[in-house]
Amino acid sequence: MTETRLHPRPPVELLRSTHLHRGPVFDVVRDHVRLPSGREQKIDVVRHGGAVAIAARRPTGELVLVRQYRHAVGDWLLELPAGRLEPGEAPLCAARRELEEETGLVAERWSELTRFFAAPGFCSEELVVFLAEGLRPAGTGRREPDADEEIELEERTPAQILAGAARDAKTLLAAALLLAAAPDPVG
Numbered sequence: 588m589t590e591t592r593l594h595p596r597p598p599v600e601l602l603r604s605t606h607l608h609r610g611p612v613f614d615v616v617r618d619h620v621r622l623p624s625g626r627e628q629k630i631d632v633v634r635h636g637g638a639v640a641i642a643a644r645r646p647t648g649e650l651v652l653v654r655q656y657r658h659a660v661g662d663w664l665l666e667l668p669a670g671r672l673e674p675g676e677a678p679l680c681a682a683r684r685e686l687e688e689e690t691g692l693v694a695e696r697w698s699e700l701t702r703f704f705a706a707p708g709f710c711s712e713e714l715v716v717f718l719a720e721g722l723r724p725a726g727t728g729r730r731e732p733d734a735d736e737e738i739e740l741e742e743r744t745p746a747q748i749l750a751g752a753a754r755d756a757k758t759l760l761a762a763a764l765l766l767a768a769a770p771d772p773v774g
Contacts, residue, residue, distance in 0.1 A: 596623060597623040598623075599620050599621070599622055599623065600620060600621040601618060601619075601620055602619040602620060602621055602627070603618070603619040604616050604617070604618050604619070605617045607631065612635070612671065613633050613634060613635040613636075613710075613712075614633075614634040615631060615632070615633055615634070616631070616632050616634055617629060617630070617631050617632075618630050618631075618632055630709075631709065632709060632710070632711060633709055633710040633711065633712070634711050635671070635710060635711055635712035636671060636672050636673075636674065636712075637671065637672040637678070637712060637713045637714070637715070638669060638670060638671045638672060638681075638712060638713075638714050638715075639669060639670060639671075639672065639678050639681045639682040639685060639714065639715050639716070639717065640666075640667040640668070640669035640682075640714055640715075640716045640717070640757040640758075640761065641667055641668045641669065641682050641685060641686045641716075641717050641718075641719050642667055642700060642716060642717065642718045642719065642761040642762075642765060643667075643668065643686055643690060643692060643694065643719045643720075643722055644718060644719070644720050644722075644765070645722060645742065648744055648745070648769075649742040649743060649744050650667070650742065650743060650744070650745065650748070650761070650762070650765075651668070651690050651692065651722070651740060651742055652665050652666060652667060652668075652740070652741050652742065652743055652748075652753070652758070653665075653666055653667075653668050653689050653690065653738045653739070653740060653741075654666075654738070654739040654740075654741055655736065655737060655738050655739075656737065664753070664754060664755055665741060665743070665748075665752055665753045665754075665758070666753060666755050666757065666758045667716070667757055667758045667761055668685055668686050668689040668690050669685060669689075669714075669757060670684070670685035670688070670689070678699075678715040678717075679697060679717065682697070682715070682717045682719070683697075686719055687725045689736070689738055690740060691724060691725050692719075692722045692723065692724060692725060693722070693723060693724075693725050694719035694720060694721055694722050694723075695720065695721025695722075695723075696719070696720045696721045697717055697718070697719055697720075698717065698718045699715060699716070699717055699718075700716040700717060700718050700761060700764050700765075701715075701716050701760065701761075701764060702714065702715050702716070703716075703760065705756050705757070714757055716757060716760065716761050716764075718761075718765070745761075745762035745763070745765045745766040745769075746762075746766060748762035749762050749763060749766065
């Protein structure tokens with residue numbers, strides 16, 4: 588899914604790119620670019636290979652969520668199961684892996700809800716959000732969470748999520764999309 592552009596723009600010229608940090612999850616680069624107008628900008632960018640998130644929906648409408656500590660915000664957050672793409676990995680493969688690792692569940696039906704950039708002003712990470720339905724336990728030989736993850740499972744409806752149960756963008760966006768797509772109980 589790509590954004591429709593009504594007015595195509597000329598390309599932006601990359602003049603120079605300098606690595607400031609190379610890490611296991613992301614790199615930080617300083618790019619020097621020239622815009623079509625001739626203006627130049629120096630921008631620090633977090634280069635990230637992308638991630639997936641899974642709205643694992645029960646027949647009751649509740650979503651299976653994970654509560655985990657997020658040091659960057661100093662709090663335990665309630666979120667959709669999610670994880671980064673491994674190099675060359677297809678988003679759906681990553682979503683299946685992450686759902687099983689983080690929740691112990693597998694799903695019969697998968698569909699893509701949306702793709703979005705959470706912080707495009709400084710980060711290249713694109714998140715692909717999937718809806719997973721027909722949930723069941725993974726069974727024997729299940730994939731385990733990463734060794735450094737401490738996760739608790741909880742379930743909430745999209746309305747509960749939007750009423751304040753969650754505070755991160757991917758979870759709020761998925762809840763809003765699912766709630767907007769729900770049949771109107773009056774109509």
